[in-house]
């Protein structure tokens with residue numbers, strides 16, 4: 001299946017490189033997956049900017065592939081993706097289904113685990129998630145970020161009567177927009193880019209360009225811009241006892257006076273990764289044209305170009321096809 005045991009990979013070690021690496025060795029509890037599609041995420045861009053210290057090696061955590069080698073032979077040939085947080089399996093978090101908070105975890109292409117921007121990737125067999133035939137590759141590539149978007153619903157109660165403000169129209173922002181709109185809540189989405197906001201036109205969301213946004217009061221504000229100034233806007237728009245959800249990681253430290261949170265008894269919560277099973281369920285029950293968000297497609301060998309393309313402010317989702 002693999003030529004001369006050599007594969008192409010996009011690696012990072014102070015700079016981005018395309019390398020020829022040996023086909024991964026399968027550790028006893030791992031499966032080897034032949035990668036058929038991968039997606040570039042903001043986290044990948046942030047690693048290349050030095051935002052995630054200490055990572056070097058093969059980048060990438062969003063992928064779909066065909067299982068090549070596994071202990072459970074019924075998995076071989078199946079179309080899969082994998083959960084990206086690999087916990088120790090024995091701590092309190094791991095035994096309660098919260099591997100993504102295990103203090104000893106490794107994270108695919110982010111912490112101590114070689115990623116998926118390669119022809120083949122090795123992942124713990126138990127992290128594999130089978131993708132139902134009804135979900136095309138170009139929709140399935142959104143499972144990981146969609147799970148992250150859906151995590152909000154695990155943390156905050158949102159009903160049809162909840163008035164929600166979403167700040168941000170990036171890749172994750174749009175997924176959060178689709179997800180929030182599907183709840184039927186009273187949703188306003190504020191973003192910088194008309195052409196990105198337009199993806200949400202067909203939903204029930206009210207979409208507003210940032211320049212023409214008049215601040216109002218909301219029950220829940222979701223901050224997905226990654227820009228620390230948006231937190232000021234979030235604080236101005238949150239009702240007393242409301243909830244602000246921070247959905248981005250921030251390249252810079254943030255300075256703000258928390259008195260407003262105290263006086264108004266506002267909850268400020270962080271939100272990161274979610275469960276893949278919920279994302280798959282969402283894709284099976286919501287016919288949202290996520291595939292339309294893919295506006296860049298490159299081979300692994302074109303990885304440098306792909307990263308450059310993906311970091312342009314106007315682009316949305318870049319995929320790599322080995």
Ligand SMILES: [Zn+2]
Nearest residue numbers: 041062144145
């Ligand atoms: Zn991601």
Ligand SMILES: [Zn+2]
Nearest residue numbers: 088091094102
């Ligand atoms: Zn653990």
